[in-house]
Amino acid sequence: xxxxxxxxxxxxxxxxxxxxxxxxxxxxxMRFSIYLPPQAQIKSLPxxxxxxGLTCTEENxxxxxxxxxxAAEHGLILVAPDTSPRHxxxxxENKDWDIGSGAGFYVDATVEPWRSHYQMYSxxxxxxxxxxxxxxxxxxNQQGIFGHSMGGHGALVCALRNPDKYxxxxxxxxxxxxMQCAWGQKAFTNYLGxxxxxxxxxxxxxxxxxxxxxxxxLFDQGTADTFLTTQLFPEIFQKACELANQPLTFRxxxxxxxGFYFVASAIEDHIxxxxxxxxx
Numbered sequence: 374x375x376x377x378x379x380x381x382x383x384x385x386x387x388x389x390x391x392x393x394x395x396x397x398x399x400x401x402x403m404r405f406s407i408y409l410p411p412q413a414q415i416k417s418l419p420x421x422x423x424x425x426g427l428t429c430t431e432e433n434x435x436x437x438x439x440x441x442x443x444a445a446e447h448g449l450i451l452v453a454p455d456t457s458p459r460h461x462x463x464x465x466e467n468k469d470w471d472i473g474s475g476a477g478f479y480v481d482a483t484v485e486p487w488r489s490h491y492q493m494y495s496x497x498x499x500x501x502x503x504x505x506x507x508x509x510x511x512x513x514n515q516q517g518i519f520g521h522s523m524g525g526h527g528a529l530v531c532a533l534r535n536p537d538k539y540x541x542x543x544x545x546x547x548x549x550x551x552m553q554c555a556w557g558q559k560a561f562t563n564y565l566g567x568x569x570x571x572x573x574x575x576x577x578x579x580x581x582x583x584x585x586x587x588x589x590x591l592f593d594q595g596t597a598d599t600f601l602t603t604q605l606f607p608e609i610f611q612k613a614c615e616l617a618n619q620p621l622t623f624r625x626x627x628x629x630x631x632g633f634y635f636v637a638s639a640i641e642d643h644i645x646x647x648x649x650x651x652x653x
Contacts, residue, residue: 480561
């Protein structure tokens with residue numbers, strides 16, 4: 374699978390690259406960013422995927438998180454895909470900020486018109502990793518995944534459904550019970566249809582009841598997050614983990630809101646969390 378380098382930037386001794394490629398899964402051009410730490414010049418390394426939230430692109434995480442400093446210290450490759458297909462020609466794709474462009478929700482859509490392009494779950498868990506392993510010096514059996522908000526939801530779902538593919542998982546301010554919030558209900562209705570039973574495959578608070586994860590999950594949440602009590606519902610995920618005996622490190626951070634300032638403030642701990650597991 375061929376990829377096109379659109380831009381490249383030196384960063385903490387490594388390189389941040391922005392790429393595009395044709396996606397067979399999404400039937401359109403897709404984009405991703407990747408950080409190759411200096412160690413990648415001489416050996417293959419573990420790879421850590423970051424899934425961003427609503428309205429984001431492949432650039433937000435690389436530009437705002439400050440993760441490259443710590444990835445360079447620990448020898449981790451970072452990959453951040455775009456959050457949805459774009460320019461597909463689907464009517465109203467750009468009408469709302471919480472559905473369509475920038476809002477793929479990391480599901481495989483089963484309802485028209487979205488199903489012809491919006492296959493983000495398969496893209497993130499299958500096509501993109503295959504592409505990364507073919508083109509960069511990664512260790513395919515040493516993968517982790519993390520994310521923020523909608524991307525936190527995606528990271529949890531991808532990890533819980535594929536513990537053979539991902540050895541570590543962590544999230545910032547995740548949409549932890551999407552079946553219970555307006556964002557999730559809107560996305561799932563549009564992408565998956567009205568049968569709520571099908572939604573459970575993409576709800577971490579439902580999945581954890583049947584699919585535990587072999588490593589502790591790290592979950593950070595700001596107390597000043599304006600979406601905490603209306604969209605995120607981390608307490609539902611906490612309770613589900615307790616009932617399932619799933620190891621969970623859950624931390625509230627006083628005064629932090631929902632944005633990337635929070636992500637940047639806690640990113641060092643998350644990189645360390647993944648590095649410790651992926652280096653074993």
